Amino acid sequence: MPDLNLHLAAAGSDSLIFACALIGALGLGAQWLAWRLQAPAIVLMALAGLAAGPLFQVLFGTPLLDPSETFGDLLRPIVSLSVAVILFEGGLILKFENLRDAGASVRRMVFFGGPLAWVLGSFAARYAAGLDWASAIVIAGVMVVTGPTVIMPLMRQSKLSGRPAQFLKWEGIVNDPIGALFAVAAYEIVRVASQGDSTLWAGMWILMAAGIGTLLGVAFGLGMSRAFRAGWTPEYLKAPLIFASIILCYAIAEEVEHETGLVAVTAYGMTLANSRLADLSELRKFKEDIAVLLVSGVFVILTADLTPQIIASALNMNTLLYLVCMLFLVRPLSVWIATAGTLSRNEALLLGWIAPRGIVAVAVSGLFGSLLVDLSREGRFFFSGADQIVPLAFAMVFTTVVLHGFTIGPLARRLGLARAEKPGVLLVGANSWSIEFAKALKASKIDVIVADSNYRRLRPAREAGLDTFLGEVLSEDAEIKLDHARFATVVALSTNDSHNALVCNQFAPEVGRHRVYQLSLSEGDEVDEKSVGSAARGRTLIRRGRTYDGLIRDQYRGWNFSRTRLTDKYTLEQFLAERPKGDLVAEIRPDGTLVLLGPSREARGGEGATIISFAPDQQPTTQPAKQVETNGEQKLKAEGDKA
Known part of the structure; x- marks a missing residue:
């Protein structure tokens, strides 16, 4: 028994x-x-x-x-x-x-x-x-x-x-x-x-x-x-x-x-x-x-x-x-x-x-x-x-x-209660470069939010009339207070690469892995084995080797953002020839679609497309200044807090 x-x-x-x-x-x-x-x-x-x-x-x-x-x-x-x-x-x-x-x-x-x-x-x-x-x-x-x-x-x-x-x-x-x-x-x-x-x-x-x-x-x-x-x-x-x-x-x-x-x-x-x-x-x-x-x-x-x-x-x-x-x-x-x-x-x-x-x-x-x-x-x-x-x-x-x-x-x-405009971009990390990028997006009629956990770092963004979110985007507080319906793209631009990777992983299930971006890991093409693996990172913005330090350094040297509208007479090839040293950051297609550029994401060009670039402040070499003005180029001078 x-x-x-x-x-x-x-x-x-x-x-x-x-x-x-x-x-x-x-x-x-x-x-x-x-x-x-x-x-x-x-x-x-x-x-x-x-x-x-x-x-x-x-x-x-x-x-x-x-x-x-x-x-x-x-x-x-x-x-x-x-x-x-x-x-x-x-x-x-x-x-x-x-x-x-x-x-x-x-x-x-x-x-x-x-x-x-x-x-x-x-x-x-x-x-x-x-x-x-x-x-x-x-x-x-x-x-x-x-x-x-x-x-x-x-x-x-x-x-x-x-x-x-x-x-x-x-x-x-x-x-x-x-x-x-x-x-x-x-x-x-x-x-x-x-x-x-x-x-x-x-x-x-x-x-x-x-x-x-x-x-x-x-x-x-x-x-x-x-x-x-x-x-x-x-x-x-x-x-x-x-x-x-x-x-x-x-x-x-x-x-x-x-x-x-x-x-x-x-x-x-x-x-x-x-x-x-x-x-x-x-x-x-x-x-x-x-x-x-x-x-x-x-x-x-x-x-x-x-x-x-x-x-x-x-x-x-x-x-x-x-x-x-x-x-x-x-x-x-x-x-x-x-x-x-x-x-x-x-x-x-x-x-x-x-x-x-x-x-x-x-x-x-x-x-x-x-x-x-x-x-x-x-x-x-x-x-x-x-x-x-x-x-x-x-x-x-x-x-x-x-x-x-x-x-x-x-x-x-x-009932007319849904957003009529396309969802915009969430930029995580307030600094002089990201704020100028946000200004360029806003000038192109792209809805943009700049998020940072530091009130002082957000001050230039507020002074520029940009929408801001004060807080850690990874927190439960952000889940409640941040309006997620306003953005369909996330760009992590803080100085901490590991934090950027965490941000990308946090938002990838929501907006899609193909719509989360961060800057390159190092200034060379090689991968730092001690850093976050590529599988856990967002897509690379601009190009490999273009890091936060390099962008800030060039901004101090006088580089700034420009918005250039292409026409049938002013093509993408002409634009690239005039800026051999510049970076193409984004392209706004004629239908209003925003494409952030980077490896395997080249600009397509075409009449009506707008290119957002980051390049030295110089006049075009192949066309007079007034013709560029006719073709719709607008330069956005670097302003705000350089510290």
Whole structure:
């Protein structure tokens, strides 16, 4: 008998190991495939879980992955802790100053539109989807959120501009933790009421517990920021300490009152976000590694845990009616009423339609759906719609991501809210050469942004009337505040070659590897083996051997940028003959397409093309000055800070 027990234990251990490996492979595999296809990761992760769970069960009689069976009592803590980390990450993005940047329409949407959407969504879930009131109120709270991770790619794809883009971006960022808190409050009211306590006492206790959780999260945030500032922790322990402290904060709050841990970790993240802690940039690796892994795992677990029976019961007219109400009644009315007088008619129409749900919506709904199911089993109330919360949440995610993804572009163009001009160029690194290059691009009617983390270095760009971005483009802050819809080309021109390579690798998946550029590695054609490999770099701008030092040196010697428009009488060959020592930097084709020149990217020329060159300041040798002026050449003298 002992041998048999050991054998069964070993078999169970093998099953658990296989399940963990499969969840990691499916989740991260879906993330990778989404990156390759430039598709929403949330949809592919959900499809991966459905394929391994209910779909596999339908085809072969048993699921390849059955989280409830495999993990048993551990499933709930795993999902709960994962959701806690996800909400901490959401809180870590939310800075109070963001509300000032967001504008009046977003503030009204958060403080008035959010509660209004919660109330209207509760009625839709109750009478359209047929849920009981408890389940309806919980899922309505979660559905208030709009996922920033889904909205950002949609805005870039649609070239959405101005206030609508800012509205969608900031609404997604601010509403992420708020929707989760709505769900926490709703669940706590239901849970306390199910124990026979009065509603008044339940409300008072929930407010007290939420206050305790908030204070606990603030205390953890202040303590951790103090520890980082005082140097009490080494650099290599900061990310692990954050992760461990999230779990500790959540566990302590749970001892006070169930599910207040989510409030505590959200407050923890918000406190750190507003502490102006320089070390927050170091937590980016933690967020990218741990949070992405947990998000992938939660999605696969939640979808794989669905059964064919639950999915079949959710595929009915009630679900369709619920989706119609949420898309065509709840969202438009919430936006139109909350933002009345702050948006134009076309802006209100677009924003009343676009509201894709994302990671937090599914993760939190999965957690509270399972909690309501447990209450049904052990309490005096039966929540008939608890098992429908997760299928409804996934239906909402799939529908909004697909519908809004395909319609945001055409609708924005139809309403005149999309950018009419072609996306421009992001120049990373402010110096005298890059600023003059930016002036030449702007004079050629190419939209250009100069980015740098140093305020002083950006001063000449601001004085020249160029658009600037102050901050590190590799940071999460830039992901939120930098308008990615404005550029389709990135040129890294800082003095640090390794940083330039990192910038190119950061933006390559977004704009394409063929649209990220940096200067040559060294002044010779040889490759420095100690430097970043060519596979990890951007494309070479101008030519091999043309480095930052060489360009600055020539600029000090009097070289400057020129824009020359070619005609049928003044050809590219004549232009090249007059500037044997110059560098061709870019060509603007007659159709307005910008081509940055370099190895294997020669200027094509032709009537109507404009060449941007960097060359010594001298008069042409083959034509008189007035003929060059007739052909449209304009010289841009080197100005600005030479230091």
